[in-house]
Amino acid sequence: MAGLAAGESIVVPDKMLKDAGINVVVDEVTKIDPEKKEVYTAGGKGFQYDKLYLATGSRPFIPPIEGKDLEGVVSLRGLGDAEKIKTFLSEKQPENIVFIGAGFISMEIASLLMENMPGKFNISIVELMDRPLPLMLDKDMADLVTEYLTEKGLNILTGEKVEKILGNNGKVSGVALESGKKIGCRHGICKCGS
Amino acid sequence: MKQGEKLVIVGCSGSGGPAAMLSRKLMPDIDITVVRKEKFFIVR
Numbered sequence: 001m002a003g004l005a006a007g008e009s010i011v012v013p014d015k016m017l018k019d020a021g022i023n024v025v026v027d028e029v030t031k032i033d034p035e036k037k038e039v040y041t042a043g044g045k046g047f048q049y050d051k052l053y054l055a056t057g058s059r060p061f062i063p064p065i066e067g068k069d070l071e072g073v074v075s076l077r078g079l080g081d082a083e084k085i086k087t088f089l090s091e092k093q094p095e096n097i098v099f100i101g102a103g104f105i106s107m108e109i110a111s112l113l114m115e116n117m118p119g120k121f122n123i124s125i126v127e128l129m130d131r132p133l134p135l136m137l138d139k140d141m142a143d144l145v146t147e148y149l150t151e152k153g154l155n156i157l158t159g160e161k162v163e164k165i166l167g168n169n170g171k172v173s174g175v176a177l178e179s180g181k182k183i184g185c186r187h188g189i190c191k192c193g194s
Numbered sequence: 195m196k197q198g199e200k201l202v203i204v205g206c207s208g209s210g211g212p213a214a215m216l217s218r219k220l221m222p223d224i225d226i227t228v229v230r231k232e233k234f235f236i237v238r
């Protein structure tokens with residue numbers, strides 16, 4: 001996200017695996033036969049196994065909030081997501097960004113955007129709990145974080161539940177909170193899930 | 195796993211590559227194959 005490292009620089013190089021005598025196959029596994037203990041690929045290959053390890057990854061969990069499928073609602077987990085967000089920011093030039101949840105990833109991206117592009121975005125973070133980073137910090141420590149980041153320009157809303165992500169023509173336009181407040185996010189981006 | 199046995203790893207999540215390397219280190223005599231559809235092993 002910060003643009004400090006090229007995508008290729010954060011991958012495990014095949015050479016390292018091959019040098020360790022590991023057979024690397026780039027193909028899609030389409031079927032596993034647990035009785036024969038064999039996996040099959042789209043390319044027509046078959047690989048027998050004694051032990052099979054499935055490392056197919058995971059997807060971000062996006063809470064079932066109305067409007068979560070609108071254009072401009074994004075999540076961040078891997079390199080592909082970071083590239084999509086960077087492209088969105090550069091092409092759509094949003095003014096407002098809302099983060100749903102003040103977890104580690106939201107706080108990191110918000111701070112990063114604020115630091116790298118000061119004054120470019122109005123950034124709001126909505127957190128259900130009474131403090132940011134609720135799984136990491138207790139209240140007195142979190143208060144210091146809130147104070148510091150608020151001074152830097154972040155709008156941190158705690159104890160607020162997002163009721164709905166608002167949309168217009170299929171695109172995100174804001175966030176409605178259960179308390180009745182609304183945060184405008186026209187042509188904006190709304191990040192949730194991790 | 196015993197010498198000559200086959201370990202197949204499917205996928206290139208954050209754990210696939212390290213699992214292959216760690217398995218090689220712990221079990222130098224097994225046969226390890228990694229199958230993934232992505233061009234690169236992506237590390238988060």
